[in-house]
Amino acid sequence: MPTNRRIVLVNRPQAKASTSNFRLEELALPVLQPGQILIRNQWLSLDPYMRGRMNDARSYVAPQALNEVMLGATAGKVIESRNPKFAVGSPVVAYTGWQEYGVSDGVGVSKVDTRSVPLSAYLGAVGMPGVTAWYGLNRIIEPHEGQTVVVSAASGAVGSVVGQLARIRGARAVGIAGGPEKCRYVIDELGFDACIDYKFDDTAEKLNRALKEAAPKGIDGYFENVGGAMMNAVLPRMNPFGRIALCGMIAGYDGQPIPIDNPAWFLISRLTLQGFIITEHMDVWPGALQELGAHVASGRIKYRESIANGIENAPQAFLGMLKGANFGKQLVKLAA
Amino acid sequence: MPTNRRIVLVNRPQAKASTSNFRLEELALPVLQPGQILIRNQWLSLDPYMRGRMNDARSYVAPQALNEVMLGATAGKVIESRNPKFAVGSPVVAYTGWQEYGVSDGVGVSKVDTRSVPLSAYLGAVGMPGVTAWYGLNRIIEPHEGQTVVVSAASGAVGSVVGQLARIRGARAVGIAGGPEKCRYVIDELGFDACIDYKFDDTAEKLNRALKEAAPKGIDGYFENVGGAMMNAVLPRMNPFGRIALCGMIAGYDGQPIPIDNPAWFLISRLTLQGFIITEHMDVWPGALQELGAHVASGRIKYRESIANGIENAPQAFLGMLKGANFGKQLVKLAA
Numbered sequence: 011m012p013t014n015r016r017i018v019l020v021n022r023p024q025a026k027a028s029t030s031n032f033r034l035e036e037l038a039l040p041v042l043q044p045g046q047i048l049i050r051n052q053w054l055s056l057d058p059y060m061r062g063r064m065n066d067a068r069s070y071v072a073p074q075a076l077n078e079v080m081l082g083a084t085a086g087k088v089i090e091s092r093n094p095k096f097a098v099g100s101p102v103v104a105y106t107g108w109q110e111y112g113v114s115d116g117v118g119v120s121k122v123d124t125r126s127v128p129l130s131a132y133l134g135a136v137g138m139p140g141v142t143a144w145y146g147l148n149r150i151i152e153p154h155e156g157q158t159v160v161v162s163a164a165s166g167a168v169g170s171v172v173g174q175l176a177r178i179r180g181a182r183a184v185g186i187a188g189g190p191e192k193c194r195y196v197i198d199e200l201g202f203d204a205c206i207d208y209k210f211d212d213t214a215e216k217l218n219r220a221l222k223e224a225a226p227k228g229i230d231g232y233f234e235n236v237g238g239a240m241m242n243a244v245l246p247r248m249n250p251f252g253r254i255a256l257c258g259m260i261a262g263y264d265g266q267p268i269p270i271d272n273p274a275w276f277l278i279s280r281l282t283l284q285g286f287i288i289t290e291h292m293d294v295w296p297g298a299l300q301e302l303g304a305h306v307a308s309g310r311i312k313y314r315e316s317i318a319n320g321i322e323n324a325p326q327a328f329l330g331m332l333k334g335a336n337f338g339k340q341l342v343k344l345a346a
Numbered sequence: 347m348p349t350n351r352r353i354v355l356v357n358r359p360q361a362k363a364s365t366s367n368f369r370l371e372e373l374a375l376p377v378l379q380p381g382q383i384l385i386r387n388q389w390l391s392l393d394p395y396m397r398g399r400m401n402d403a404r405s406y407v408a409p410q411a412l413n414e415v416m417l418g419a420t421a422g423k424v425i426e427s428r429n430p431k432f433a434v435g436s437p438v439v440a441y442t443g444w445q446e447y448g449v450s451d452g453v454g455v456s457k458v459d460t461r462s463v464p465l466s467a468y469l470g471a472v473g474m475p476g477v478t479a480w481y482g483l484n485r486i487i488e489p490h491e492g493q494t495v496v497v498s499a500a501s502g503a504v505g506s507v508v509g510q511l512a513r514i515r516g517a518r519a520v521g522i523a524g525g526p527e528k529c530r531y532v533i534d535e536l537g538f539d540a541c542i543d544y545k546f547d548d549t550a551e552k553l554n555r556a557l558k559e560a561a562p563k564g565i566d567g568y569f570e571n572v573g574g575a576m577m578n579a580v581l582p583r584m585n586p587f588g589r590i591a592l593c594g595m596i597a598g599y600d601g602q603p604i605p606i607d608n609p610a611w612f613l614i615s616r617l618t619l620q621g622f623i624i625t626e627h628m629d630v631w632p633g634a635l636q637e638l639g640a641h642v643a644s645g646r647i648k649y650r651e652s653i654a655n656g657i658e659n660a661p662q663a664f665l666g667m668l669k670g671a672n673f674g675k676q677l678v679k680l681a682a
Contacts, residue, residue: 241609256613269605273577276621277592283619285612 014039015321016079016109022066027332031064032080032325039111047119048090049104049112054321054342055083055133056328057167058235058258080108080324083138085122085129086345096121103132108324110344126307134167134339135313136302142288143171143233144298146255147179149291150284151231155180158225160244163235164205165192165314167339168257171302172233173202174311181231184224186217186240188334195337199312208240214271217243234258239268245275254283314338350375351657352415352445358402363668367400368416368661375447383455384426385440385448390657390678391419391469392664393503394571394594416444416660419474421458421465422681432457439468444660446680462643470503470675471649472638478624479507479569480634482591483515485627486620487567491516494561496580499571500541501528501650503675504593507638508569509538510647517567520560522553522576524670531673535648544576550607553579570594575604581611590619650674 013036020033042048060082063074074081084107088100093116096102104119106112122132134140153159159176163169164185173183173196185196185205193205204224211220221229221243228249234241235258248254275281305311316336318327324342331340349372356369378384396418399410410417420443424436429452432438440455442448458468470476489495495512499505500521509519509532521532521541529541540560547556557565557579564585570577571594584590611617641647652672654663660678667676 256609258613267608267610269607270609271605272603273592273606274603276619277594277623278621280621280623280626281619282621283612283617285614285616285618287613287616290616 012039012111013037014109014111016107017321017324018077018079019064019074020077022073022076023064027061027064027329029325029329034322040113042090042092042113044092045115047088047093047096047114047116049084049086049102049106049114049119050089051084051086051106051110051112051344052346053085053130053133054108054324054344055085055137056324056331056340056342057082057139058332060328061332081105082107083133084109084112084344085133086112101129103137108321108342110321123303127303130315130339130341131306131313133341134315135171135306135311136299138288139167139339140171140302141295141298142257143168143175144302145286145288145291145294146233146257147172147175147231148298149294150255150282150286151176151233151253153179153181153231156182157230158182158184158227158249159231159233160184160186160221160225160229161233161235162186162240163258163334164196164202165200165338166235166336167313169233169235170196170200170313170338171311174200174305176231177201177203178305178310182225182227184221184229186236192337195314199314214239214243218246221247228252231255241268242271245270245272245279245281248275248279248281250279252279252281254281256283256285257288316340318342320344348375348447349373350445350447352443353657353660354413354415355400355410356413358409358412359400363397363400363665365661365665370658376449378426378428378449380428381451383424383429383432383450383452385420385422385438385442385450385455386425387420387422387442387446387448387680388682389421389466389469390444390660390680391421391473392660392667392676392678393418393475394668396664397668417441418443419469420445420448420680421469422448437465439473444657444678446657459639463639466651466675466677467642467649469677470651471507471642471647472635474624475503475675476507476638477631477634478593479504479511480638481622481624481627481630482569482593483508483511483567484634485630486591486618486622487512487569487589489515489517489567492518493566494518494520494563494585495567495569496520496522496557496561496565497569497571498522498576499594499670500532500538501536501674502571502672503649505569505571506532506536506649506674507647510536510641512567513537513539514641514646518561518563520557520565522572528673531650535650550575550579554582557583564588567591577604578607581606581608581615581617584611584615584617586615588615588617590617592619592621593624652676654678656680 161169161172164187176183183202185202196202196205206220211217232254234256437460497505497508500523512519519538521538529543532538532541542556547553568590570592
């Protein structure tokens, strides 16, 4: 009988998260009850929101329980089934957490079609990150043709889709990413019109100047994945009636929050800022996933993955992602 | 022939505005051209937005020109007419600025009915401040019955209408005002459910605690007239999906902007913040004014006025209003 290796949270970060917050455990696999399925996870999705769950603070999701498996989305194959709705061999996406195997009664488990879309994409461009991008762009920013959309973390799972969807709508897409390699990828591979390297333009003033060049007609929509310095540089460049979609605050997860220096811009430019959590907008998922799947299958939406190998390396990969060490969607490969 | 006394802007404030920024002038009245009317202004409206116009900075309105009459709304009577649409004796509201007489070709001049609504109210509860309150409450905050709406500057021209409209919609209205006298008025006369004295609760922490008591079920809508410390105290008390209407930034007009300390609240509580300028939403004016006029005529909406006498006292009254020395809508009485 194979054992299941998993990662649990053993304590909460005081400031910066570290590998000492996690523990690798090995357990026997349970015997399936009627109605249950056993999933061999092939891919684990690592996402910034998990950092928020590690804190024991009021947030939009309940905190991650201590000594329990870290929650998270996974993609794998049904290898044993006592549920007539799931045949052995079916590729599925589920929310079984940071572990090699998942047991489920089928609730929240989706069968997916891997003929034209790779299984791992259902954790990225055709999964939660893709729908997050879709919602923020289409329901909050709603760019018109010729308008300019700026997105932070532009080479990442969400940001890359935001810019490509903006281009499909006829808007100018400007990315913000860390380092020349990511910026080149954002322009050359993803087809953004411009990309700003925040490691080079590393002050609000420099960022502001770079934004002026990259978005000469001003910014109509900003998709905020990061928080902090980016927001302060973007605000003065927003056009009247600009819209800001806010779905991430990586910059504020570790330690002190980063203030918005001059909120008068919201009034001066009559801006709308809206924070959202994509799991609260389930009504848009089916349509958005269909659209995203078609774009990925046709090659119109491209994506890139950073792959760590083995569940034991999940914590290190997660911490790296929080610092921007990943390049594209961060995954952990759990089985061939 | 009478002369016209007016106030012009002679220089721009370096930090705080002062009386030395203004000059009183006396000029001969012009002879009317065909199509023109001469208005004897009885009331001049003083409004916080005028402070923004005194700066030579990018803002939502063009800066006030130097050595020209300070712009502003006025209410008065037509005393001479070469325009068939305006009879001598008609009460009108116009935008003739800080002066005793206005000459106009009739564009932007509204005839008003003073039988059940006093003339001065057309500069307050049934004028621009009232419509500002109406728009922010009904188009941005949209409170449901039983929800809680908080408004800063609650005894003022805008804030007083926000709270009373919220009550009419069945919401709980919580005001923030400066001093026990204003707070008593907000509760006893205007009918708010609670009022917080920011001069007593003078730190973010105390304000936060006071908000917890005044809004025990959290805050669903916040109408921001002030900016700064209020916003920081309100944000942590906002309920999920709360809406913030932002129409004023008095706190930031003089000198340094006041940051939003922890923007993560926008994400944590999935808030929407929207800045707006009421003159960009002219479509709502007729309906809103009709509703507000009916409420004032029936006594369902009450208001209070701070009245300075004589155009020569307009600068001092204006500066006092910026510091909250007014109590209700700030007006200058220019004629009996």
